Amino acid sequence: MVVDYSSPNLAKEMHVGHLRSTIIGDALARVLEKLGHEVIRQNHVGDWGTQFGMLLAHLEDVDGDSDELADLENFYRAAKAQFDSDPEFAERSRGKVVSLQAGDPAIRAQWQKFIEISLSHCQQTYDRLGVTLEMTDVMAESAYNDELPDIIDKLRAADLLTESDGAQCVFLDEFTGKDDKPLPVIVQKSDGGYLYATTDLAAVRLRARDLKIDRALYLTDARQNLHFKQIFAVARKAGFCDETLALEHHPFGNMLGKDGKPFKTREGGVIKLNELLDEAEARALALVSEKSPDLEVAERIEIARVVGIGAVKYADLSKNRTSDYIFDWDQMLSFEGNTSPYLQYAYSRIQSIFRRGGIDAAKLTAVVSLDSPEERALAVNLVRFQEVLEQVAQDGFPHFLCTYLFGLATSFMRFYEACPILNADEPVKASRALLCQRTAQTLQEGLSLLGIGTVERM
RNA sequence: GCGCCCGUAGCUCAACUGGAUAGAGCACCGGAUUUCUAAUCCGGUGGCUGCAGGUUCGAGUCCUGCCGGGCGCGCCA
CATH class of the missing domain: 1.10.730.10 (Isoleucyl-tRNA Synthetase; Domain 1)
Incomplete structure (x- = not known):
């Protein structure tokens, strides 16, 4: 079985919000192992999304060199602020993601540096916490990159794909959104970029086809409830796995501050x-x-x-x-x-x-x-x-x-x-x-x- | 608007998936040490399980409707 846990987004220092997934997942992995199951720990770190486009675009602007993760933290904050306020920057960021996913060597090298700094920080935290995750358990989003075009092909072959506003989507009858309109699972953006849904589908397929597991436990916060329901449904429909693979999302709530609002310290950052x-x-x-x-x-x-x-x-x-x-x-x-x-x-x-x-x-x-x-x-x-x-x-x-x-x-x-x-x-x-x-x-x-x-x- | 989750003692949480008088810890009050660690133990105060119906021999748990809170719902993850 696979226990998919911790899964922080890289390029940000780990904070208290990462605690539950990391610790509960680790305990479950240990217990399952103790009971004689073959457990594969997978740390599905976010190293591939738009946030890295932001970082790369920002790097281009400031021409800085960030060796310390504390810098990377500030770096991220600055990039995020600009992403939210500057459409041109946001556009350029998305372009970086496409280049990254397409394998541009220069972009890849810069990205690699961010990843290494961030991962080594994560590992230090795991070691300090006594969490059994190792570098070899990292199964990052980027690891599925080469699979993504084929995922799209297979979805198309299964007649599940629909183009909507230029994006490739899967519509399932059981999911509807506002005004009862069909709810899409967007698997490819109009600019050609892939999304976390695509990656998660590739992950399900790999776990079923290559790892041949019979149970997968996903430890994430409850906001991803709908996402995983959709992913699991699409994966089964597309034949990425069959009914013998138990796909379980184990959700939990977010950590809030004493005021009941999303957790922030006075300085505006989360508690590390x-x-x-x-x-x-x-x-x-x-x-x-x-x-x-x-x-x-x-x-x-x-x-x-x-x-x-x-x-x-x-x-x-x-x-x-x-x-x-x-x-x-x-x-x-x-x-x-x-x-x-x-x-x-x-x-x-x-x-x-x-x-x-x-x-x-x-x-x-x-x-x-x-x-x-x-x-x-x-x-x-x-x-x-x-x-x-x-x-x-x-x-x-x-x-x-x-x-x-x-x-x-x-x-x-x-x-x-x-x-x-x-x-x-x-x-x-x-x-x-x-x-x-x-x-x-x-x-x-x-x-x-x-x-x-x-x-x-x- | 639709969907998911939640509502249990002042606070933080349990309750073996429908079973007996709803349990713990913290806080508060009162006790226990010439004996193996008092980071302990014993006793006490504290509940209409959000509200109203329904199903059942039996409901915190299941069904319906309200009230209150959180989250989600097209190119973020």
Whole structure:
């Protein structure tokens, strides 16, 4: 199966809006893999659209040299502003896109530079987030370029193509727009350029024909709902894939500011992912220093990193929002309640027990006896793990796993309060130690499937 | 205008796809530490699940109609 996720537009720095697709997609890929599926990660980065025409046209004007992505960010902003206000510039930008798609060597070289800077930035962010995406998972829009003329040909051969106002369109009866007029899927612009619909059709075909997958999960925001409905319908009609390929769009809402409006900081830009992670680590470091001042500085920093990043990821993973939701620093960086630090804390407590008791967790054997309600509740939770993973895989909802792990950690905390372990007599001691071991193992594995780490102490 | 999504405690979210008294966390109030980490645990306050009908033995969940919000609907992605 293919998990299509993250998919940022290049030439802009990654911001908080990219978080959900990246993190949810990564968790799903991990869970599917864990269950034995062959998972192909695909990062369908936007490197081919009009925005690059804008950049290239702007580059022509300013004759600048942008090595830093921060520059590229400003560069993009300036280009965008001119694109919106200057028809001549907009026209020239579209021309650049056509040249780019036609393979003009000089244009390609300039474009390549933008791509490299931007991709390496993305990779840094993935590494920092602990996301399993690699450069080899990048399957950019541009990768489908050579396929696009053939996509048009095949659509024409299937008698699906209609010319409308100079553009090549596919009209399907089930889609209508304003005033009940048929709604087109535009696959080729009047100037000959291709669009993201064309690319997505080529992607479906490649996944069906070459990758021979039987399931594709698309993780994007909900605004692309109609788009994917259309793409999937056209792809089936054109024979790019058959009914045995499950095409699933998993939408989610946008992140909004506290005022409920699209997310902007006072400066007018979105919050960058790196800023969010910096803040998360800083808050976690302050807390770990307060709670465990006796730990070495280096260890505190490492704990803060794992805890801070985990908190951010968990905040997103634990929710199943298909509509927009409000971003809130305090909520996203909370370390109490249903959060990853709570789960990590439960794990570290168990490690602490093993350290204190000189117990080698790997060598534990015991007959588990469940005498108290707390022991029974914990054991019941432990055996549900597999079933939860299957549910996550089936529905594409990582929050099922979060809910489960929180319940598991809660039942462990109660057990911990009620049942002494190291001070218990044998064979109860060994039984409880084994419960601890299984709990720690499940917490670690569960968190790992969410892309979140654990620490030995915190 | 048409279409998609959403509306659950003050706030952020759950509810195994139609099952029992709608659950958690945060916030607020009150407790617990001579014992393995108090980033914890225990108790309490807080609900006409937007409104009105309908289907059903049973509805937060399904159907209809309203109200409120978000998004989408021809050459952006």
